[in-house]
Amino acid sequence: MKIIFMGTPEFSVPSLARLINEFEVCAVFTQPDRPKGRGKNLAMSPIKQLAISHDIPVYQPIRIKKNEEIIEVIKNLKPDFIVVVAFGQILPKEVLDIPKYGCINLHASLLPKYRGAAPINWCIINGETKSGNTTMLMDVGIDTGDMFLTEEVELTSTITAGELHDILSNSGGELLVKTIKGIVDNEIVPVKQGDEINSYAPMLNKKMANINWADSNANIHNFIRGLNPTQVAYTHYDNGVMKIYKSRAIDEESNKSIGSIIEVSKEGIKVSTGSGILLIEEIQFPGKKPLKVKDYIIGNKIEEGIILN
Known part of the structure; x- marks a missing residue:
């Protein structure tokens, strides 16, 4: 099972680690190195660090969309899946159509609620009593694709965004493995998202x-x-x-x-x-x-x- 993984922040690390243990991760795509700290020295993303430690090829395109060279690289890798966890870029349809089984995204909310960049923060700000992870088949919309599996987490009245982040980050890899195996074995039927309870979780500032x-x-x-x-x-x-x-x-x-x-x-x-x-x-x-x-x-x-x- 050949997998291309796309992710960037610390949240994505447990997912990549779990996939490396279970499948063949043939390439990792992550955001370009960014200035960090007081010295503003370029720093690798947590995902790049993990990939390098496992000798996995790393690609860091500023933008995948309309980048014919990088799209050709993805095609030549012939992945069964592209798995996306907090990558930070929207994938064009040309890339979504490449993998044999499709592009799978792990999203840190119970979709269709809290689509967008900051679902963990907004569900707590809004006083929700439960959250969780959802795996979905990616389409050209923002977190609008058909859903595969969900995993719920009960929220206390004192839990912080940082604490929920760690819970969902650590459990996400296992949900991805179950999703991938379920798709290959034809044991999972994707479910379309309804729009009646959808909400958007915009980026914080x-x-x-x-x-x-x-x-x-x-x-x-x-x-x-x-x-x-x-x-x-x-x-x-x-x-x-x-x-x-x-x-x-x-x-x-x-x-x-x-x-x-x-x-x-x-x-x-x-x-x-x-x-x-x-x-x-x-x-x-x-x-x-x-x-x-x-x-x-x-x-x-x-x-x-x-x-x-």
């Missing part, structure tokens, strides 16, 4: 991470969880930026102004919201490490009465 304190404490809590640890939710405290990693919605009401710091203690920072009180438990200021509030206030002061915005 720093500007959107600013907390709106007029929202409810529950929604702000979900917002903080959903941005941890990628963008990290933030607010402005005394003309400076305070990043917030961890919080808790408290079943109390406040008559203070929205965004007001009501109380500061070892328990955390109580803030008045549009509905209820939010307890901030872990914070970070510029140039400092993230700290639990109880540790931060040992040598620093958070003023009560200041309005966050």
Whole structure:
């Protein structure tokens, strides 16, 4: 079983590792090396590092679409499958039609909900109680192809995007193996996606991470969880930026102004919201490490009465 794997970030690594153990991965496609760190030195993607460690040929086209040379390479490899996990490029129909059994994608949501670039973040931001992985047959749309298998994960009210990322990343490889074997053995019937419950999960950006304190404490809590640890939710405290990693919605009401710091203690920072009180438990200021509030206030002061915005 000859497989071309396409992926880039850390999320894709367990999937590639599982496929290497189970099949013949004849080539890996990943995004070009990018500047990273303070020195802005070029760094390989996690997928490229794993491929090189297994002596698998690596291709890094800036863009596959309309790149006749790279499309010819894919054709000459004669893959049974192309497997895509967070690659970062849209494949043209010319490439989708090359593999014997098709192009298979692992998507980190229960499709058709949360199609798009940031499904893990948005399902938590929106307060979902379950998520999971879906394997699908790729078409020219964005995460719109027929579905093969799904695997559900129950979500607690405290799970962060980073924690869900690791759960889905680690379980995705096994779902891909089951999907590939099921397709070859004619044991899986693809199911068309319905559009009645579809939603889109757009890419995150720093500007959107600013907390709106007029929202409810529950929604702000979900917002903080959903941005941890990628963008990290933030607010402005005394003309400076305070990043917030961890919080808790408290079943109390406040008559203070929205965004007001009501109380500061070892328990955390109580803030008045549009509905209820939010307890901030872990914070970070510029140039400092993230700290639990109880540790931060040992040598620093958070003023009560200041309005966050």
